[in-house]
Amino acid sequence: MTQKINNADVYKIAAHHRFQWEEAQNCYVILFPEGMVKLNPSGGEILSLVNGENAVADIISSLNEKFKDAGDISNDIISMFEFALEKAWITKI
Amino acid sequence: MANLNNGVESNVTQTQPLWLLAEITYRCPLHCAFCYNPTDYADYTKNELSTDQWIKVLRDARKMGALQLGISGGEPLLRDDIEDIVVEANSLGYYSNLITSGVGLTEKRIDAFKAGGLDHIQLSMHDITEEISNFVTDTSTFKLKQKVAAMIKDRGYPMVLNVVIHRYNIGHIKEILEMAEALGADYVELANTQYYGWSLINRNQLMPTKEQIDEAEKITNEFREYIGNKMKIFFVVPDYYAERPKKCMNGWGEVFMIVTANGDVLPCHSARVLPDMNFPNVQNNNLNEIWYDSSSFNKYRGDEWMKEPCRSCSEKENDLGGCRCQAFLLSGDAEAADPICTKSPHRHLIDQALEDSKNEKLQAQPIIFRTDKNSKELINGEHKDRLKDFKAMP
Numbered sequence A: 001m002t003q004k005i006n007n008a009d010v011y012k013i014a015a016h017h018r019f020q021w022e023e024a025q026n027c028y029v030i031l032f033p034e035g036m037v038k039l040n041p042s043g044g045e046i047l048s049l050v051n052g053e054n055a056v057a058d059i060i061s062s063l064n065e066k067f068k069d070a071g072d073i074s075n076d077i078i079s080m081f082e083f084a085l086e087k088a089w090i091t092k093i
Numbered sequence B: 001m002a003n004l005n006n007g008v009e010s011n012v013t014q015t016q017p018l019w020l021l022a023e024i025t026y027r028c029p030l031h032c033a034f035c036y037n038p039t040d041y042a043d044y045t046k047n048e049l050s051t052d053q054w055i056k057v058l059r060d061a062r063k064m065g066a067l068q069l070g071i072s073g074g075e076p077l078l079r080d081d082i083e084d085i086v087v088e089a090n091s092l093g094y095y096s097n098l099i100t101s102g103v104g105l106t107e108k109r110i111d112a113f114k115a116g117g118l119d120h121i122q123l124s125m126h127d128i129t130e131e132i133s134n135f136v137t138d139t140s141t142f143k144l145k146q147k148v149a150a151m152i153k154d155r156g157y158p159m160v161l162n163v164v165i166h167r168y169n170i171g172h173i174k175e176i177l178e179m180a181e182a183l184g185a186d187y188v189e190l191a192n193t194q195y196y197g198w199s200l201i202n203r204n205q206l207m208p209t210k211e212q213i214d215e216a217e218k219i220t221n222e223f224r225e226y227i228g229n230k231m232k233i234f235f236v237v238p239d240y241y242a243e244r245p246k247k248c249m250n251g252w253g254e255v256f257m258i259v260t261a262n263g264d265v266l267p268c269h270s271a272r273v274l275p276d277m278n279f280p281n282v283q284n285n286n287l288n289e290i291w292y293d294s295s296s297f298n299k300y301r302g303d304e305w306m307k308e309p310c311r312s313c314s315e316k317e318n319d320l321g322g323c324r325c326q327a328f329l330l331s332g333d334a335e336a337a338d339p340i341c342t343k344s345p346h347r348h349l350i351d352q353a354l355e356d357s358k359n360e361k362l363q364a365q366p367i368i369f370r371t372d373k374n375s376k377e378l379i380n381g382e383h384k385d386r387l388k389d390f391k392a393m394p
Helices: A041-047 A056-066 A074-086 B051-063 B082-092 B107-116 B130-137 B142-154 B170-183 B197-201 B210-230 B287-293 B324-331 B347-356 B372-379
Strands: A011-013 A018-022 A027-032 A035-038 A090-092 B002-005 B008-011 B019-023 B068-072 B095-100 B120-125 B159-165 B187-192 B232-236 B256-259
Touching (some): A074 A090, B019 B051, B051 B256, B068 B082, B082 B095, B082 B107, B107 B142, B120 B170, B130 B142, B159 B170, B170 B210, B187 B210, B324 B347
Parallel strands (some): B019 B068, B019 B256, B068 B095, B095 B120, B187 B232
Antiparallel strands (some): A027 A035
8 A cells, every 4th residue: 555645744764763874885774673674875865864854845856956967856756755654664744 | 796616607695794693691591492592502501702702792793784783592681781782782883682581671671771772672472371381481481571561662662572383372373463462562573483402302392283374374464454564473484384495594694693602603593503514703713704704604605515406496596405404404414405395305304294293192292491401411412312303413
């Protein structure tokens, strides 16, 4: 079941989860009881902006600005939010 | 990365010890019939690493990329320095997990763990009935575990319950899940017994039937539908009823590193059963060299070591030939295919074990509980009839 992501929504990293940069892995990871996931560069970049303050729209515009050459990546960002929500890595405030 | 092996390309994958399991002591107040600790653990209860030695292990492993830390045993709370270890783990950036029976978890200690930054506590539970819980652990710990569960929840920890499943509790899966829900569990691991260590010598007494496993899985799936995301349920399938082996430890020396109470470094919990192995110890060797360069860690990495039928098997990537310890314990050949595999020439050993577990005479043999006394007796060559099917002391 995919939940709809709205531009005005604000998310944070879910309780009992930890998001951090790993030097040895050279990537962001998300850690939780009994598991961990290494994030790809774009997934890590997106989640690094999920801090309980930035709205989805802020994150989209900030990343579109940062990666101008990649064209409009809004849909990719929304997909990542849907995925992270389904995995319960993030929760809506 | 590819290696040339007589002209046959074999895969050697990138390895990094992401999971560090610190089996910090083999001492334990419980005597579980299914404990996976080695039956000869009594030989390893002395010479436990000191606090400083553990801290060095934590630092060295973290530099190598270790992230998930399990503080396990035996019962880790029998040591009084877990608080110091938790503080160090937190400062290093580990996601740390205390794996406990709950015995010894006081209000004072849990507060210290919370302040020190311990991330979660995994509590073992055994049944909904006091009778069976106390029976399989050979202790009176049922009520205490209920109390500890409430304390873990009260401190805001994610509640992770681990329930080892066997013949005595498999008929209570629904009630166990309801108990977990009532306790507010966030994660429940229904871990069907894997037959190593004490559970192997008690295999005939613990093994459920195929019908019981299927029913338990069905009930678990129904409960998942009902509970949704509120409680994550893992159902660890038992390999004896499977046709293909498990990818044991996700590959030998791939992502798991175990440091035992006395400092031996192992790629899996039971690796000491394997012949001609000399596992390095952190007191004499550098952890980085142990992981990357030691012969024991390199021995079963990748697939160069494989024999037929594994070597030319189209499915070898899926399971890497299964478990080396199980292959050796049952067949006497550490390089053989895991006997679980229906392509293995030793599969009949598994089928025989399944037959034996239905034999009422064998079922009625007394359980050998995990105690210092029993461990010493096994080391001294007693209970031979219980070891006769195995090529080493499990």
